[in-house]
Amino acid sequence: MIKVFLVEDEYAIREGIRRTVNWEKEGFVLCGEAGDGEMAYPLILKEKPEILITDIRMPFMDGLELCRLVKEALPSVRILILSGYDDFSYAQEAIRIGVEEYLLKPLSEEMLLTKLRAVAEKIREEQASERAIEQYQIEREEIRYLERQQFFRDIVDGKVTVQQSLSKGKELGVEITSAWYGVVLVQIREKEEHYAPGGRSAREEEMLAFLRELRERLPFLLLYEHTDGAGCLIVKADSEVEILARQETVIGELQAEAQNHQDVIYFIATGCPVDRLRDIRQSYREAVKMFAERYVYDESRVFRYGEKKAPAAVFGENGRSGINFRNLDAGRISQKYITNFMRGGSAAETDDFVSDFFAGMGEEAVRSYLLRQYVVTSAILCAIAFLEELGLSREEADKVIGGSEAAESRAQTYEESKRCLKEILDKVTELRNQTAERKYNRLIREAQAYIEKNYASGDISLQSVAASVGVSPNHFSSIFRQETGETFIDFLTHVRMEHAKELLLCTPMRTAEIGFEVGYNDPHYFSYAFRKAAGMSPREFRNAGKRDSE
Numbered sequence: 001m002i003k004v005f006l007v008e009d010e011y012a013i014r015e016g017i018r019r020t021v022n023w024e025k026e027g028f029v030l031c032g033e034a035g036d037g038e039m040a041y042p043l044i045l046k047e048k049p050e051i052l053i054t055d056i057r058m059p060f061m062d063g064l065e066l067c068r069l070v071k072e073a074l075p076s077v078r079i080l081i082l083s084g085y086d087d088f089s090y091a092q093e094a095i096r097i098g099v100e101e102y103l104l105k106p107l108s109e110e111m112l113l114t115k116l117r118a119v120a121e122k123i124r125e126e127q128a129s130e131r132a133i134e135q136y137q138i139e140r141e142e143i144r145y146l147e148r149q150q151f152f153r154d155i156v157d158g159k160v161t162v163q164q165s166l167s168k169g170k171e172l173g174v175e176i177t178s179a180w181y182g183v184v185l186v187q188i189r190e191k192e193e194h195y196a197p198g199g200r201s202a203r204e205e206e207m208l209a210f211l212r213e214l215r216e217r218l219p220f221l222l223l224y225e226h227t228d229g230a231g232c233l234i235v236k237a238d239s240e241v242e243i244l245a246r247q248e249t250v251i252g253e254l255q256a257e258a259q260n261h262q263d264v265i266y267f268i269a270t271g272c273p274v275d276r277l278r279d280i281r282q283s284y285r286e287a288v289k290m291f292a293e294r295y296v297y298d299e300s301r302v303f304r305y306g307e308k309k310a311p312a313a314v315f316g317e318n319g320r321s322g323i324n325f326r327n328l329d330a331g332r333i334s335q336k337y338i339t340n341f342m343r344g345g346s347a348a349e350t351d352d353f354v355s356d357f358f359a360g361m362g363e364e365a366v367r368s369y370l371l372r373q374y375v376v377t378s379a380i381l382c383a384i385a386f387l388e389e390l391g392l393s394r395e396e397a398d399k400v401i402g403g404s405e406a407a408e409s410r411a412q413t414y415e416e417s418k419r420c421l422k423e424i425l426d427k428v429t430e431l432r433n434q435t436a437e438r439k440y441n442r443l444i445r446e447a448q449a450y451i452e453k454n455y456a457s458g459d460i461s462l463q464s465v466a467a468s469v470g471v472s473p474n475h476f477s478s479i480f481r482q483e484t485g486e487t488f489i490d491f492l493t494h495v496r497m498e499h500a501k502e503l504l505l506c507t508p509m510r511t512a513e514i515g516f517e518v519g520y521n522d523p524h525y526f527s528y529a530f531r532k533a534a535g536m537s538p539r540e541f542r543n544a545g546k547r548d549s550e
Contacts, residue, residue, distance in 0.1 A: 007054040037061030128524030152224030176234035182243040183271035186231040243273040267294035269303040292352035295340040372417040381400035
């Protein structure tokens with residue numbers, strides 16, 4: 001409904017206008033009236049009408065002065081002036097102020113309605129255009145978020161040239177240029193987290209939200225969400241010393257945030273400072289190497305580039321396992337570390353993890369076939385138990401890892417043992433990723449079903465759909481695009497338009513009614529969106545359908 005405010009000092013005329021126009025039927029609401037400009041002005045500021053009808057000659061404050069004040073405060077208000085004087089100077093001043101219509105009294109109801117309808121049509125068109133712009137901005141922001149994610153992945157993976165990085169960064173509004181760069185990887189997870197393949201815990205979601213907030217506060221940071229609930233930050237600076245200092249600033253911020261939650265542990269790794277954009281890949285790779293060690297720690301840990309790794313922290317003092325070889329127990333060979341990797345490790349980290357794991361056993365792993373045999377046996381036990389968590393039977397799990405007996409027979413030498421452990425981890429993480437993909441497929445199907453059920457609601461949004469499947473809007477946006485190849489807005493619009501087409505062809509409903517039925521409260525915006533999707537107006541689509549059926 002379009003709000004109209006009426007100002008007229010002659011009560012009879014004001015009453016006549018108020019009573020003769022069927023405001024609601026015409027799509028208007030008379031939100032207020034007054035007998036002079038002085039009384040009207042504060043009421044107009046309060047009600048914020050779309051249309052002001054005002055007499056030009058009134059006591060205390062005339063119509064032209066009221067128009068000037070209203071236009072300054074509410075520039076979008078459309079003004080219709082009523083005047084009993086055919087005075088060119090009045091009309092000229094009204095035009096200068098920005099008055100929509102200058103109407104002479106006496107004015108018939110039909111003429112007033114004609115002018116009101118014309119102005120209302122302009123207002124609705126403008127509102128539809130504004131909504132279209134808002135919707136486009138929402139759609140564009142969702143797409144730009146996904147594009148920025150891919151942009152940073154391409155940089156750290158070395159898939160784009162320097163020129164492409166600079167060009168794409170400018171297009172996305174990302175200032176990538178700097179003298180020096182350094183990578184920081186971070187993961188915060190719950191200490192006693194119930195594992196869910198492919199899922200994210202509430203703490204992981206909170207951590208990623210904190211990283212986004214941190215990026216806003218620290219202008220030298222660039223961010224993308226890493227895999228498995230971790231975050232990747234690219235630090236910019238003017239010198240190598242400044243990179244190291246800023247990496248420490250980020251570490252301090254992350255540690256302070258983690259200390260606010262006693263139920264979490266955090267892992268942070270820094271990459272080497274580099275002075276070329278193309279070398280961000282190297283800094284990232286060095287950080288990943290350090291980060292791979294996080295699976296063997298039960299407490300929070302920071303891995304700084306250049307610091308010597310400490311395998312003794314995994315297997316005992318001086319890098320020795322501390323195992324009594326006279327009474328070997330496979331359960332003592334840190335099965336939880338292998339399980340931790342199976343739950344969160346990636347294919348890119350497997351080599352580093354295996355190397356760290358065997359380095360942690362020192363010379364004993366090189367000399368002792370028995371110890372190597374039990375490392376492999378331990379990995380097999382972990383793999384079978386983990387695959388059972390994923391829903392496989394013991395027989396199916398044994399088949400995935402190539403048979404426990406066959407795996408154990410490949411641990412004759414030190415290198416064979418490492419290779420065997422890597423093969424087991426690769427197979428298990430691949431199956432875990434497939435399970436995660438199936439979960440995402442199910443999540444997307446649930447989201448699509450929710451959209452199909454609720455598309456007619458004007459309140460449906462990325463946030464509400466993401467909440468319905470229990471993930472954050474950003475995460476949902478990423479996986480929806482990844483799984484379907486289109487954005488959430490694209491899918492929602494497609495669903496709405498398909499239902500609108502059906503109603504246009506199969507019912508006599510008016511266009512405005514159909515728009516409302518499929519979630520558009522504004523008929524003008526519905527027509528705009530339909531034309532954009534179908535290449536023709538709703539009326540043209542209906543007429544074309546009738547011709548085809550004849």
